[in-house]
Amino acid sequence: MTSDTLLRAENVWRQFGRHEALRGLNLAVPQGSAYALIGANGAGKTTTIKVLMNLIGPTRGTATVLGVDSQQLSPQILAQIGYVSESQVLPGRLTVSEYIEYLRPFYPSWDRELESSIRSRMQLPPERRISQLSHGMRLALGLTCALPYRPKLLILDEPFSGLDPLVREELMEGLLPLMGELTLFIASQELDEIESVATHIGFLHAGKMLLEEPLDELSGRLREVRVTLERPAVVPERMPKEWLQARAFGNVLTFVDSHFSEDNLEERLRLLLGPVRQIDTQTLPLNTVFKTLARAARAGAVL
Numbered sequence: 001m002t003s004d005t006l007l008r009a010e011n012v013w014r015q016f017g018r019h020e021a022l023r024g025l026n027l028a029v030p031q032g033s034a035y036a037l038i039g040a041n042g043a044g045k046t047t048t049i050k051v052l053m054n055l056i057g058p059t060r061g062t063a064t065v066l067g068v069d070s071q072q073l074s075p076q077i078l079a080q081i082g083y084v085s086e087s088q089v090l091p092g093r094l095t096v097s098e099y100i101e102y103l104r105p106f107y108p109s110w111d112r113e114l115e116s117s118i119r120s121r122m123q124l125p126p127e128r129r130i131s132q133l134s135h136g137m138r139l140a141l142g143l144t145c146a147l148p149y150r151p152k153l154l155i156l157d158e159p160f161s162g163l164d165p166l167v168r169e170e171l172m173e174g175l176l177p178l179m180g181e182l183t184l185f186i187a188s189q190e191l192d193e194i195e196s197v198a199t200h201i202g203f204l205h206a207g208k209m210l211l212e213e214p215l216d217e218l219s220g221r222l223r224e225v226r227v228t229l230e231r232p233a234v235v236p237e238r239m240p241k242e243w244l245q246a247r248a249f250g251n252v253l254t255f256v257d258s259h260f261s262e263d264n265l266e267e268r269l270r271l272l273l274g275p276v277r278q279i280d281t282q283t284l285p286l287n288t289v290f291k292t293l294a295r296a297a298r299a300g301a302v303l
C-alpha cells in the first residue's frame with residue numbers, strides 16, 4: 001500500500017441476509033483529495049462508510065483507514081478522523097455545550113479558537129438539549145464536533161440533506177478552507193454542492209465501483225457532442241460503444257461520448273454519419289455526469 005492513500009477498500013463484500021450490498025468494492029482515496037462517492041439510492045455508499053469506519057464488518061475483503069485495518073482502529077487513529085453522518089447516535093440528554101465540553105479532552109489537538117469560529121457560524125443554541133434539536137441542527141452539531149481537532153481525514157455521509165443553504169455555504173466556503181491539510185471523503189446526492197470542492201469521483205453502482213478518477217479527467221473525457229449534418233440525422237445502428245444517450249432530431253445528432261478526444265474528430269464523424277456541417281462539444285456539469293453514468297450503468301454500457 002502506498003502511504004499517501006488514506007482510505008482503501010480491497011475486494012470488499014458485505015451481505016445483509018441474502019442481499020449483497022457491496023460486491024467486490026475497490027476504492028482508494030489519495031491524501032489531500034476531496035473525494036466524492038456518488039451513486040444511486042441503495043448503491044452502497046453508507047455501507048461503504050460503515051465498513052471503513054468499522055461500524056459494521058465486511059463479509060470479506062479488507063478496508064484500511066490511515067494505513068490501518070479498519071477492524072484494528074485504535075483511539076489514536078480515530079482521533080485523527082472526523083466522521084459525520086445523518087444516522088449518528090448522539091447523547092440526547094446533554095445540551096450542545098455539555099456535549100462539546102465532554103468531547104474536548106478526548107482530542108489532544110482540539111483547537112478552542114477554531115471551535116468558537118465554527119460555533120459562531122453554525123449558530124447552535126448552546127443550552128438546548130440534543131434530543132430537542134432539529135434534524136439539520138443535529139447534523140450541524142456533528143460537524144461542530146468533528147472539525148475543531150483538525151482531523152487529517154473528514155468523512156461525511158450525506159451531510160447536506162438537512163442543512164439550510166446558508167449553513168451549507170458556511171461549511172463548504174467558510175469552514176473547510178480553514179481546515180488546512182485535510183482529506184475529505186464525502187458521500188452525497190447533492191452534486192451541485194460537491195462539484196465546487198471535489199477533486200476525485202468514485203461512482204458506485206450496485207455495490208461495485210464502476211469508475212474512480214480525478215474529476216478533471218472525468219470532465220475531460222465525458223463530453224456532450226452535437227453534430228449538425230448536411231442531411232436528416234439518424235442514430236446509427238452500429239455506433240461506437242462509448243457513445244451514450246444518442247438521439248437524433250432534424251439534422252442534429254446528439255450523444256455523450258464517454259471517451260472524448262479531439263483527434264480526427266470531424267473525419268471520424270464524417271465516416272460514420274456522412275457530411276458534417278458543424279460540431280459543438282461541451283463539458284457536463286456533475287449533475288448531468290451523474291445521470292449519464294447512472295443510465296449507462298443500468299444499461300451495462302461502457303464508462
Ligand code: ATP
Pocket residue numbers: 016017019020021039040041042043044045046047048189
Ligand atoms: P442512499 O443514497 O439511498 O442513502 P446508499 O448508497 O447509502 O443509499 P446503503 O444504505 O449503503 O445505500 O444500502 C445499500 C443496500 O444495502 C440497499 O439495498 C439497502 O437496502 C441494503 N441495506 C443497507 N443496510 C441494511 C441492513 N442493515 N439490513 C438489510 N439491508 C441493508
